[in-house]
Amino acid sequence: MYDFQYAKLTSVADTVTRRTSDDEASYLAGGMTLIPTLKQRLARPSALLDLSGIADLKGISVANGVLTIGAMTCHADVAASADVRAHIPALASLAVSIGDPQVRNRGTIGGSIANNDPSADYPAAVVGLNATVHTNARAIAADDFFKGLFETALTPGELIVKISFPIPKRAAYAKFPNPASRYAVVGVMVAETLNGIRVAVTGAGACAFRVGDMEAALAKSFSADAIKSIAVPADDLNTDMHATAEYRAHLVGVMARRAVASLAG
Amino acid sequence: MTNVTVTVNGTSRSAEVEARTLLVEFLRNKLNLTGTHVGCDTSQCGACTVHLNGKPVKSCTMLAVQADGQNVTTIEGVAPGSDLHPMQAAFKECHGLQCGFCTPGMVMSALGIIARHQGRALDEKTVRQELEGNLCRCTGYQGIVNAVLLGAKNMGVKVA
CATH class of the missing domain: 1.10.150.120 ([2Fe-2S]-binding domain)
Structure with missing residues (x-):
């Protein structure tokens, strides 16, 4: 690891100001991706600004049909939260499927979506549940947040404060995990929200995306059979040592049907 | 260099560390608590697992400065002396x-x-x-x- 400066500030404003004054500084959330990246010398930030001392980034609350999770909430806390389990059990089961217990005790929801790994689980939840990402500067709709491979709508220095999830009528997440890393080879969140059906896929493409044909079909008939014949084109999907694009396209259908089947009936 | 103070196995321990010093390096090299192992160094094997405020974490994937002011329990701290937990x-x-x-x-x-x-x-x-x-x-x-x-x-x- 190259050396760097370290600062742990206690307010969003101070942390953003420090980051804005130093282009080479980096926020440190749970560090589950950043620290391994630094150890491999794949990044060389001038400073790490530790977000763990900022009280405003913590906590889970429910009000007016919306579940809100602070950006620095770790996966284990999301998975164990009585509020999450009661209102969006699919989100709790997604959180407990991330990595392993040690990772879930450190990794955070804000860090996960800011990093936007193509195989991360949370992007499927953010898009599938039509969440809103609240930053220090603005509110960003899920459909506008994930832009591409490790690319989001966040501007340099913009800091995620919390993510709000409108409580769906029902939702389920089905995932084909890489057996070693537990990252999603493909993961699909299917949700019946107050504004209609959403089907969001992670792991398959450059970033999370929706499958409009499946959403339309499920709106007419909410059953696994209704989406049986809908194929997702493999053209733009990921091929790597774990799976080909064609296999991932196939898995999108299988995972979507599993998610629907777990909800239907 | 930064001074970090961590309560390790119930005792307050301080040391000067670089910001890049990993928690496992602090434990093994500064405190000579070599029961915590580094198996893979890539966050996968879990040999470096310690408890941070009572919860298991991988000490090879955390900086010593992140543990400043917190409680860490290592394998040396689970039972007194030569007793086995x-x-x-x-x-x-x-x-x-x-x-x-x-x-x-x-x-x-x-x-x-x-x-x-x-x-x-x-x-x-x-x-x-x-x-x-x-x-x-x-x-x-x-x-x-x-x-x-x-x-x-x-x-x-x-x-x-």
Whole structure:
């Protein structure tokens, strides 16, 4: 690891100001991706600004049909939260499927979506549940947040404060995990929200995306059979040592049907 | 250099470290607590597992400065002197180790499982699933799983 400066500030404003004054500084959330990246010398930030001392980034609350999770909430806390389990059990089961217990005790929801790994689980939840990402500067709709491979709508220095999830009528997440890393080879969140059906896929493409044909079909008939014949084109999907694009396209259908089947009936 | 103070196994310990010093380096090199191992250095094997404020974390994937002001428990802190903790005794009893390199991390993860299942019955499937952050290249895991279940039983946790 190259050396760097370290600062742990206690307010969003101070942390953003420090980051804005130093282009080479980096926020440190749970560090589950950043620290391994630094150890491999794949990044060389001038400073790490530790977000763990900022009280405003913590906590889970429910009000007016919306579940809100602070950006620095770790996966284990999301998975164990009585509020999450009661209102969006699919989100709790997604959180407990991330990595392993040690990772879930450190990794955070804000860090996960800011990093936007193509195989991360949370992007499927953010898009599938039509969440809103609240930053220090603005509110960003899920459909506008994930832009591409490790690319989001966040501007340099913009800091995620919390993510709000409108409580769906029902939702389920089905995932084909890489057996070693537990990252999603493909993961699909299917949700019946107050504004209609959403089907969001992670792991398959450059970033999370929706499958409009499946959403339309499920709106007419909410059953696994209704989406049986809908194929997702493999053209733009990921091929790597774990799976080909064609296999991932196939898995999108299988995972979507599993998610629907777990909800239907 | 930064001064960090961490309560390690109940005792306040301070040292000057670089910001890039990993928690495991602080424990092993500054405090000579070499029971915590580095197996892979890529956050996968779990040999470096310690408890941070009572919860298992990988000390190779955390900076020492991040632990400043917090409580860390290492394998040296689970039982006094040469006594064995019931979970350590169970690993010995069930042949839960061969080379022993992964064992400190396995025991710390096992104690995490026990802590998460207070008041609930623990079964073999759960143990296997929740040991997914720890790799063993000797035992084939059967002895480890048996050890965790026996350790749990001896600690008063109901085993299904």
